[in-house]
Amino acid sequence: MDSILVTGNGPLKGQIPIAGAKNACLTLMPATMLSEEPLTLTNAPRLSDIRTMTTLLQSLGAEVSTLQDGQVLAMSSHDINNHTADYDIVRKMRASILVLGPMLARDGHAVVSLPGGCAIGARPVDLHLKALEALGAQLDLKDGYVHAKAPLGGLKGGVIDFPLVSVGATENALMAATLAKGTTIINNAAREPEIVDLAQCLRKMGAQIEGEGTSTITIQGVDRLHGATHPVVTDRIELGTYMLAPAICGGEVELLGGKRSLIEAFCNKLEAAGVEITENENSLTVRRGDNRVKAVDVVTEPFPGFPTDLQAQMMALMCTAEGTSVLEEKIFENRFMHAPELIRMGAQIDVQGGHATVTGVEGLKGAPVMATDLRASVSLILAGLAAEGETTVSRVYHLDRGYEHVVRKLSSVGAKIERIQEQ
DSSP, X not given: OOEEEEEOOOOEEEEEEOOBOHHHHHHHGGGGGGOSSOEEEESOOOOHHHHHHHHHHHHTTOXXXXXXXXXXXXEEOSOOOOOEEOHHHHTTOGGXXXXXXXXXXXXXXXXXXXXXXXXXXXXXXXXXXXXXXXXXXXXXXXXXXXXXXXOTTOOBOOEEEOSSOOHHHHHHHHXXXXXXXXXXXXXXXXXXHHHHHHHHHHHHTTOEEEOBTBSXXXXXXXXXXXXXXXXXXXXHHHHHHXXXXXXXXXXXXXXXXXXXXXXXXXXXXXXXXXXXXXXXXXXXXXXXXXXXXXXXXXXXXXXXXBOXXXXXXXXXXXXTSBXXXXXXXXXXXXXXXTHHHHHHTTOEEEEETTEEXXXXXXXXXOOEEEOOSHHHHHHHXXXXXXXXXXXXXXXXXXXXXXXXXXXXXXXTXXXXXXXXXXX
């Protein structure tokens, strides 16, 4: 397996372009199955997860072509000839469950394996299934697969009350409801920018949707959807990750395509820590001088709160902050697996259940460390940028799932980083 070698190299300066959002693109791609006409996505990120979703859609009979060096995805689902999403593909990525709603809504039946993904907690799919049951679906779990059937005449509009906010379940319900007969109301819906992006794309395809970005979404079902072209929204997690690079190392970096509205709660915490953020017409500029950042407490919450997907990276910043910070993880259990690796670099971290107490040290030391999941892998790279000496991050296949060209992007602003390929 490849590894990443990082050497602490002082302040950073320059520009980093931010890619389209992985989590948005993985949701938009299954939307092609709602129509027989083509769906084209621009500003697509070039990631292994996107390739996995491409393989899954192709296994179901969809046509997927990558254009312009992978930044455009041209898809067509005019001939869906297989309605079983196989375990060998689905186990690689949780987002695979998002083909369930579209297949069920369009063709009235689907068989989808229970999904896999990063090992950061249980993350069950029961909310997805309850949402589809509210639309009349008949579901049966057998041998690790969800067997789903729509009633005669197709799915019917209904009221979906989520007991917990779930991004994936909101997305599945939203897509299924576009073709259901009648009106569907989703209560306690997720409000993430990726939900808004999906609704905007579906509306271009002819869906009737109101309320995206709020906790109540109303969908009036239509008989059919048509084709569309849609740009994938900016990746707010990649944006926040690269904003932390100059925050940790010092310097000034402009993040092209960045918008503060995508991660307002995160920006507020960075500024409280003493980092300067300037919003430009189509970018964010982050600057930190010679002073140590100040410790700040963080609680992860659904949007518009602090994103769980930036918790590991924020912990890396807090490792060298002045004072003591407490990071509380309220979205996923078992999401502090990066803490022992940061401790290997000299960090002082005490994990008790869903709380991590970080006492800042004056400096970290480079060390061999191991990535445990996608966001943990990049948090270790960020820590390595500020550490004395060399840090080798192994198991970086996690990184390829969510960050395109990370070595190229960080090198372009002065970081000393390289990928070591397995011999």
